Amino acid sequence: MSWFKRDNHEIIVDSQKTVRTEGVFTKCAACGTFLVKAELDANLQVCSKCGRHFRFDARDRIENLLEPGYRLVDLGLRSTDPLQFTDLKPYKRRLEEAQRKTGLNDAIVNAIGHIGPQPVVLSVMEYAFIGGSMGAVVGETIARAVDRAHDTRTPLIVVSASGGARMMEGIASLMQLAKISTALARLAQAKIPYISLMTDPTTGGVTASFAMLGDLNIAEPGALIGFAGPRVIEQTIRQKLPEGFQRSEFLLEHGFLDAIVERKNLKSYLGNALAWLAEGSGE
Numbered sequence: 493m494s495w496f497k498r499d500n501h502e503i504i505v506d507s508q509k510t511v512r513t514e515g516v517f518t519k520c521a522a523c524g525t526f527l528v529k530a531e532l533d534a535n536l537q538v539c540s541k542c543g544r545h546f547r548f549d550a551r552d553r554i555e556n557l558l559e560p561g562y563r564l565v566d567l568g569l570r571s572t573d574p575l576q577f578t579d580l581k582p583y584k585r586r587l588e589e590a591q592r593k594t595g596l597n598d599a600i601v602n603a604i605g606h607i608g609p610q611p612v613v614l615s616v617m618e619y620a621f622i623g624g625s626m627g628a629v630v631g632e633t634i635a636r637a638v639d640r641a642h643d644t645r646t647p648l649i650v651v652s653a654s655g656g657a658r659m660m661e662g663i664a665s666l667m668q669l670a671k672i673s674t675a676l677a678r679l680a681q682a683k684i685p686y687i688s689l690m691t692d693p694t695t696g697g698v699t700a701s702f703a704m705l706g707d708l709n710i711a712e713p714g715a716l717i718g719f720a721g722p723r724v725i726e727q728t729i730r731q732k733l734p735e736g737f738q739r740s741e742f743l744l745e746h747g748f749l750d751a752i753v754e755r756k757n758l759k760s761y762l763g764n765a766l767a768w769l770a771e772g773s774g775e
């Protein structure tokens with residue numbers, strides 16, 4: 493006779509006794525703390541425990557930076573799928589799904605408004621739309637923001653969040669690098685300030701063009717910023733990369749950034765920077 497007897501080996505899951513946490517909590521990927529979603533929203537998607545900056549929706553970013561009464565502009569453009577590209581699924585379907593998910597036509601939102609008393613043209617990338625990749629629509633929309641800044645002599649801020657050029661548009665996406673860089677050169681000649689804000693992640697063709705061309709290049713803490721990914725670089729140079737390579741802090745230390753600014757301080761920082769740059773340009 494055995495001392496203990498087990499009737500069966502099944503574990504009975506009582507759905508009445510389990511608590512649904514999905515949608516209420518988010519686990520911080522950096523420190524492992526469970527964060528209440530409503531509090532995370534109130535804290536601008538920054539972990540209250542360790543300060544990790546999560547990705548931030550483009551429209552929430554605009555709402556957070558600009559004074560009430562701003563206007564969203566240049567929202568009408570849509571990709572035509574010039575290569576009729578298919579990878580795991582047709583690019584057309586990928587676009588439709590991203591449009592449904594984000595409520596945007598592509599990975600960018602332009603706005604005009606003010607930060608404090610300073611007028612500004614603001615262009616913000618949306619990472620949730622196919623990884624914030626830059627195709628012809630993103631490129632053209634940013635170019636329009638640059639032209640708008642030029643024609644109205646208004647400072648420009650571009651907020652980057654991008655995996656780089658959109659491979660489904662091939663050469664058409666790479667041409668955007670030259671187009672935006674040319675427009676920015678014209679803006680610089682007209683002595684109109686341009687501030688680039690890099691957020692997690694800013695990589696590939698976006699880093700290789702407008703993200704690094706600001707009169708001020710600033711970033712949020714802990715953002716991945718680079719051209720090629722670390723794995724590709726390690727395989728190419730056959731060396732292990734140093735700790736924290738391609739993060740904001742590393743880039744600041746090595747002279748690629750002018751400042752790292754926490755999200756909660758961005759609005760006041762940008763307001764001060766715009767006032768200071770306007771003085772410098774003699775306006």
Ligand SMILES: [Zn+2]
Binds near residue numbers: 525
């Ligand atoms: Zn955390």
